[in-house]
Amino acid sequence: MNDTGTHETQTQTLGFQAEVKQLLKLMIHSLYSHKEIFLRELISNASDALDKLRFEALAKPELLEGGGELTITIDADDKAHTITIVDNGIGMSRQEAIEHLGTIAKSGTSDFLAKLTGDQKKDAQLIGQFGVGFYSSFIVAEKVEVFSRRAGLEASAGVHWTSAADGEFTVSDIELPERGTRIVLHLKEGDHEFADQYRIRSLVRKYSDHIAFPVRMPKPAPYKGEDEEKKDDSVVAEVKPEDAKPEFETVNAAQALWARPRTELKDEEYKEFYRHVTHDFTDPLAWSHGKVEGKKEYTSLLYIPSRAPYDLWHREGARGLKLYVRRVFIMDDAEQFLPLYLRFVKGVVDSADLPLNISREMLQHDPAIETMKTGLARRVLDMLTKMAKDEPEKYATFWKEFGTVMKEGPAEDHANRERIAKLLRFSSTLADKPEADVSLEEYVGRMKEGQKEIYYVIADNFGAAKSSPHLEVLRKKGIEVLLLSDRVDEWLVDHLREFDGKQLKNVARGELDFAAIQSDEEKKAQEELSKGHTDLVERMKKALTDQVSDVRVTVRLADSPACLVLGQYDMGAQMRRIMEAAGQKAPVSKPTLEVNPNHPLLQRIEKTAEDAEFNDLSMLLFEQATLADGGQLSEPAAFVQRLNRLLMKTA
Template identity: 60%
Template structure:
């Protein structure tokens, strides 16, 4: 060695130690997946070298034929995966190999189920693909040198799967990375040429650079001396980018394996769309809908987007400019001839072709989902259960496709008995009663609260269907959607009750009589609650409940206000309207109460109960308990 070794030992994070221990000491049902992960990493390294070589051609000139090589030594029990891609510097080695799943280790650990087969499927979802090597190896050596660096700047990383790893400088003549796995005794099967070739063919046939292994010569005939030949490598994969092939030549299994390669997912995708566009724009897209939601789905600023290629040259992993944020779960590849090779994120955001491609790909995804919903309702239901709340962000973000998105949305309603969101807006409109002009909905924290909401009582009595909205995004969604098929959305907990033509003459007469008869009571209640409410009025929206709270027409809904307050948002004061049901025995008893102090206590109890029924927290729970206890004691006198 002609360089100062400068060897250092480093410790993994505490959570990373747990994860590493899990990988090393658990028996996985799919051990062979480690090879796919390491080959994918090598392929990424080649892509990144191509990209950097666009501005620095000398980086590629050193060794222009990119390749991945796999070698094994059964006697020594080693398996080696090497590439001549971008390589790593010492700092990059520490950053990339020294911190397991640096963007989500804690979340990863929280999602472990204890079921080894299920837990194995998490590999690759947090950048831990490299560490899958420890499934089959009890020691891993990595030798690497970054493209453009001097041979003296080679780096050796070593880890035996314990709490520490070491890094030292070494003389390394080759650009790229060499990963040496010292196989465990129960993994010696991976030091076999036929086994390795079958795994590569299965998982990595689509990689755009050759994966090479030593050519296996036929054994010499009996009595003949074997011919001495220099070792010769041969490609064992097709080495053609799958998206460049005609759709008619690509099998479903190939599409599925390619998805697993680009997404590091173990499950097959729900569906995909492969299209070649020629004309004003020239590009190829291969888009997938996953069957598993990523753990960072609700982190709107997390890395997302398609793998971008320009004229088959890799540009970036997370090109977020080509799909709107509400479709951030879509995986895939975009290869365009109409974007400049020196493209940057800033240029992409302003480029007219980028906007045109984004619009086309967005419609492509929405059409793909529409076809899935009509072709296979069960598969679409799986999609909705995973990504439905994200899709509801669409109408606010993508006005031009608002109607398309609306047709894809699914909801629970008062006509369904379980929590499944499987009713479309088209289904709802098709079942609307004669004279019904609005799409009615109620917002709540969960299905049980929504289903038993007092606001539904008159709708249930009349058989009018109401959407049960339980996602946090729902109230925001309907505020931007406003209407569907010409039917406006109406929150049953806001404003005065309006059933339109569904309210017959008898209903109107009953309402007017209730308001007139309860006039004196309303004034008494208003006098007690004047500091707590905006107004008090009699209502016919209630059947079994004595009272409820409603928001004014122009006020924020109670659920949205509650969510924003919990998030620490400062909101202007907004007092609710208190509605009483004159036909309820409790309200009738209240009307007969002559003791004004007792009347005030009963009124405040009804107000607090209405608050609880709406899902709100009481400002002064102790006061509510005191009033209620006083009432209970009086009942026993």
Template identity: 60%
Template sequence: MVDKQRLRGNMSDTKQESLSFQTEVKQLLHLMIHSLYSNKEIFLRELVSNASDACDKLRFQALKDNALMADDADLRIRISVDKENNTISIEDNGVGMSRAEVVQNLGTIARSGTAEFLQNLSGDERKDSQLIGQFGVGFYSSFIVAKAVDVYTRKAGLDASEGVHWHSAGEGEFTIGNVELPERGTRIVMHLKADELEFVDNWRLRSLVKKYSDHISVPVQMLQENHPADADADAELEGDEPKVEAAAVAPSWDNVNSAKALWTRPRSDIKDEEYQELYHHISHDFGDARSWSHNKVEGKLDYTSLLYIPKKAPFDMWNRERVRGLKLFVNRVFIMDDVEQFLPLYLRFVKGIVDSNDLPLNVSREILQNDATIETIKASLGKRVLDMLSKLAKKKPEEYQEFWDEFGQVLKEGPAEDMANKETIAKLLRFSSSQSGDEAQTVALSDYVARMAEGQAKIYYVCADNHQTAKNSPHLEVFRKKGIEVLLLTDRIDEWLMGYLQDFDGTEFADVARGGLDLGDIESPEEKESQVKANDEHKDLLARIKGLFEAEVQDVRMTHRLVESPACIVVGDNDMGAQMRRIMESAGQQVPDSKPILELNPEHPLVQRLELEQNEARFADLASILLEQARLAEGSNLKDAAGFVTRLNKLLLEMMG
């Protein structure tokens, strides 16, 4: 017989009060109840995972204060059902919670980016279901199958009188009160909805534990099937008298899971399904991992790592303050979650576990930041992730493309943060190009180099705010004419990235919108000579325009990079690019003072017409239109848009007579 006092506690709550859920919790509960109907069984995985975390945390805290274990050192999770009252109970003897922690953990979503998460919800149940999976639902998943939930918890180290009883029907509010609980830990009692009674079945729950939680290192126990206490355990929660006296039959609990840390087992003994379930446990992602790497290192350092690459990016990946990192174990003892010191920031999407024999059990974040061992492990794990991605790109290019579409922008941070692996990262980068047809980033640098034109010595690229602006940039005209491919860089990070990529396998990069354009052997000697002659032949026109725009441009010159357009804006060799300038200005940051170069196409009728214009006022209007057109073509805003419209309309009226 299960001890009645242990299960029930003193059911007369004191200091009881009703509180409202945080607004975000209400929205999340509504979405889970209505959007996750096809994934109902995951509630058990989430709750068992939480119970396992509670046991891991107690095990770690007990390293400093063994008294927290009291006389109950065998950590466990127990699941029982009450078929008469249609309830499921999940109980652990882990760290437990205080009253304040219950309010914080069960009444709010204590995670950064919650508002952004809710803004991304579309109202489409299928899409929202996937997004909720990326956010992680934890305890709240109980309301997928339960019409009401009771939580009984007592924090390790507190008196029995400081137990807490929390109750809610998953709507607008919850009640909380103090209750006498003789043992530490947490017990969750779910009162199932009428159409969810399939889960009030021991064998159904056993199969779900084996399916989702076999890897949990804490024993997950259930009463033996057909044991009298099986039906009585949760009935006592409702105040019913047990059908079998305590002296007659003692409860007999079976371990349902293997209760052995998965990463300590040989890789050959582990099924893919088991790896995936551990990923679900540590990431709280409903979806599967794309790939993983399980590795044991022995020698100067002894540690085991299990690293996962997700399929989907979390909604708050660009929030640099978001929680991230790997789980740290020392000799299979859980130490802490979200240890960010083991991987560089540009690999923050990686999930996983590190279990080391070379760190002290009383590890703190200060030790992690100053320990040379951590730096060695970090370098090794970073290379391992890049190796995983390289193999994926080589063996499964379609899957790698899916990875890139999700995480490519983050990987682009790599060359600046990880100079030691810059060449490896460069091989993993993907871009759109003038020959790829659409804005999909599918072009590898190695592929670009392999199909470079005869005589081409550089990798050409252009930066712009979006694909259309880049594709239609006037700077591409001469390259289009000569059949030369140009990379189209349109992510906000791209210009910053190129500041750290001077070359790829010895081939230099060249920004087609920066400095003087040198096409090398692609141009004939005659073409190069004509460029020099053009500036000399039109020196008077260039001087007139330069005098007109002396405050706005640093130079005016003829160009050979234009074929169809009359003019374009060029950035100086050492000046900040237009894209980066706009990004910094929009962020309110001060930008270096510099002026662009105006280049003119001597073969264009508008430039030839401008050279013949004797009326200074009309000359100024026509020259201003050319400059403003060039600014618009590069994606910049005009300082005087109304003036541009006025000048353009005036020109159109003159053309109409």
């Protein structure tokens, strides 16, 4: 018999999953300054268990085992140095306890662990973002016991799980007459302070006041003497005798936060609810709480996080909103309510119209969901628009974390393309810094007289974009160019082709038309330059017939000898790499070589009479332009040999 009066059989000792061992070790040492969050995490888990029971009981009422109020009970023993948290929720079977408490099933776990650096402060933030859940128990406990029985199973199907975070855990079969889960924390020597009833009560009020289920604790002993008649003003709601045992009382508001009027809620309550929903330690950047009435009635509470989640780019990663129907929890991560480019948004949506038995499959085909999705997307975009206008520094933080994801928007959300376009931010030649802080509206407002297009260049990184030879003439003319280097930028501009009536123009694609901003003298000089070097162009076309589609005198270059130009409808390097990474074959195309006859190297080539040397120099010029464009040479060895031949002639 153990100390709970339950008989244990079939005891089994198992090892934690390797990732759990690593997380436990890092978490215990990194979260020393966030110890009290263990209680928030365990109460949040208990709330989830109650939500899941209430949902499953819609189809199987017998899971409620005779009814009774769904509650969370907390008790602390300052003599035994223990804290006990009990919920009468869905509970766990033996196998579920092994799987849920011994392994981490989150996608991207390995990538997350690889990002941990050993810097306790930085790791604490990342671990908090990951969500520590049940394992936060070991921040303050030297041993943790879990007693649980899944609703619907026999009393003999109870399980006793215990571990001292030493790499192993033990599971045993026990008799448990009541469903749900009881967690007992045996506190470490230095953390006995948490076994104080008043300390626990204050933490519940601080972190878990918004939990929609009653959190109950023993009623404080009355004061003696002259203060005997004073009431404990920390109690939020006295529980009627028929609702609970007289010695326990509810210490939280016990009402769904999103269902309360906005005028009643404080910022700190919104922030704590965000932490409950996301298990993130940090505050959100912004939130929007609204109710829609009419044909479709629903309430939403949407949050913009302050940091990108570790699994933002994992396609199988969990995303979406918590779905409730008439305040009954239905599912986590309902991704059907927001477009994919807004996958970073967290929060809840509570519908008054959807059926309680709705499934993920039904959500995909319900026209009401599409209406809600449209409304929720606009609410998020309005929130971001307001932030960009009123709090530009905060918006800069948002863009740094989520800007790349937002760039997927114009391709996915045609109805809101203009709204999204106004939220986009870019680097540009005006500032020559990697921070993306230039909006399209600002760019258009600074356009030169006669300029009809919004110019941009795409490269693999900011440095390559900034030093692109395609910018030379534009820089000399004082024309601003957007510097694009995110991996989705080519995808973006393929779908966002104009803004405010101005076409977006890639300065490395097709021919540039400067007629509207050139003086008559510049136009005449350009024409004469082209006419004066027709022989050079023809010879180079012949020498490079397998490499380029055309050779022409440049309008782009001022200092460089040559550059490669894509055809107007040719696929760019970024899209080629994306297709190749996906195992698809990119269409074949040849670039145009633009040459600058004013450059000494071109003048040297033009004077070369020997065909072999001319061909070598022409090919070298092409290869040089390829490298300057961030491309790779198809035959590096031939390039070296060619270069050596030319160097030997100058020796």
